[in-house]
Amino acid sequence: MIEVKNLVKRYGDHVAVDHLSFTVEEGQIYGFLGPNGAGKSTTMNIITGYLGFNEGEVLIDGHDIVEEPEEAKQCIGYLPEMPPLYFDMTVREYLAFAAELKKIPKDQKNEQIDKIMEMVKITDMENRLIKNLSKGYRQRVGLAQAVLGDPEIIILDEPTVGLDPKQIIEIREMIRNLGEKHTVILSSHILSEVSAVCDYVMIINHGKLVASDTPDNLSRIAVGSNTLELTVKGQMGTVVSAVGMIPGIEDVKYKNSDEKDCVDIIIKTCTEVDIREKIFYKMADIQCPILKMQSTSLSLEDVFLELTEDDHQAVESEISAASDEGGEDRDESNL
Numbered sequence: 001m002i003e004v005k006n007l008v009k010r011y012g013d014h015v016a017v018d019h020l021s022f023t024v025e026e027g028q029i030y031g032f033l034g035p036n037g038a039g040k041s042t043t044m045n046i047i048t049g050y051l052g053f054n055e056g057e058v059l060i061d062g063h064d065i066v067e068e069p070e071e072a073k074q075c076i077g078y079l080p081e082m083p084p085l086y087f088d089m090t091v092r093e094y095l096a097f098a099a100e101l102k103k104i105p106k107d108q109k110n111e112q113i114d115k116i117m118e119m120v121k122i123t124d125m126e127n128r129l130i131k132n133l134s135k136g137y138r139q140r141v142g143l144a145q146a147v148l149g150d151p152e153i154i155i156l157d158e159p160t161v162g163l164d165p166k167q168i169i170e171i172r173e174m175i176r177n178l179g180e181k182h183t184v185i186l187s188s189h190i191l192s193e194v195s196a197v198c199d200y201v202m203i204i205n206h207g208k209l210v211a212s213d214t215p216d217n218l219s220r221i222a223v224g225s226n227t228l229e230l231t232v233k234g235q236m237g238t239v240v241s242a243v244g245m246i247p248g249i250e251d252v253k254y255k256n257s258d259e260k261d262c263v264d265i266i267i268k269t270c271t272e273v274d275i276r277e278k279i280f281y282k283m284a285d286i287q288c289p290i291l292k293m294q295s296t297s298l299s300l301e302d303v304f305l306e307l308t309e310d311d312h313q314a315v316e317s318e319i320s321a322a323s324d325e326g327g328e329d330r331d332e333s334n335l
């Protein structure tokens with residue numbers, strides 16, 4: 001189990017991790033999702049003991065990463081964004097070297113290496129120099145190094161970056177298999193990746209946690225919000241006061257349309273509320289013809305994009321409101 005409490009990491013004046021708190025429970029696959037520069041690598045480097053921090057606390061299986069680094073690190077296998085490979089070693093030489101660093105007893109070393117090479121399907125390459133391997137195979141060697149010693153927790157930083165689609169599918173399959181016996185945390189800036197592999201998703205932006213839930217619940221939140229896009233012919237003031245009288249609207253934005261004498265309106269409602277007829281009759285009342293009315297649902301992709309835009313605060317509260325409403329369905333055990 002990993003507990004991160006109020007973690008802060010500054011690089012000079014820049015706050016890369018901003019009071020981040022989360023808990024990772026045993027035996028699940030967690031996705032750490034966020035755009036480039038969100039603070040994913042920094043957080044992973046802190047959890048794995050590679051990087052210090054300014055404030056907060058990190059406990060790995062109850063061991064404080066600062067006070068008891070050896071005990072804490074023993075629980076973790078780490079594949080950083082740039083796997084620490086030695087290009088002039090063969091695959092087996094490198095894994096033997098990694099086994100020594102991890103203090104795996106000599107009599108268990110070869111057996112463990114054989115087993116792990118089989119697991120990540122690199123046995124055929126055991127005598128090949130790492131510099132002569134493809135990127136996909138190098139990533140598997142990095143993965144083997146992380147799994148060596150059978151740590152409880154495996155942390156993978158952007159494990160599929162730079163791989164071709166076939167290699168991505170293979171690595172994802174390996175991660176799913178790892179999840180059967182280990183707690184896995186992987187970072188990614190690709191939404192489809194985390195929703196395909198992870199039991200739980202933590203979305204991070206500007207070093208802060210902006211949402212965390214199962215992919216299903218996040219999708220449900222996404223589906224729980226509807227957007228209506230309208231173009232109405234009429235004066236801004238008349239349209240604004242008429243729309244303001246329609247019940248069931250959660251959020252509304254107006255702007256002058258590119259079309260002459262028209263107003264563009266974006267209205268958000270929750271899914272149970274369908275206000276299209278009400279809008280139709282209200283606009284007819286004030287004699288403002290509707291030139292366009294289009295209904296769209298937010299996808300999980302949209303939720304991610306909105307959450308990771310600079311003005312994500314509004315959506316954040318929207319998400320927590322929606323989550324509270326659907327509280328009975330939520331799996332809180334992982335929060």
Ligand SMILES: Nc1ncnc2c1ncn2[C@@H]1O[C@H](COP(=O)(O)OP(=O)(O)OP(=O)(O)O)[C@@H](O)[C@H]1O
Pocket residue numbers: 011014016034035036037038039040041042043189
């Ligand atoms: N050594 C450093 N010195 C100064 N700033 C840094 C350093 N390392 C990271 N940063 C900054 O901290 C922020 C978080 O970076 P981090 O690498 O953790 O993000 P990330 O989410 O992993 O992104 P990426 O997917 O691009 O690696 C970024 O703004 C980055 O520029």
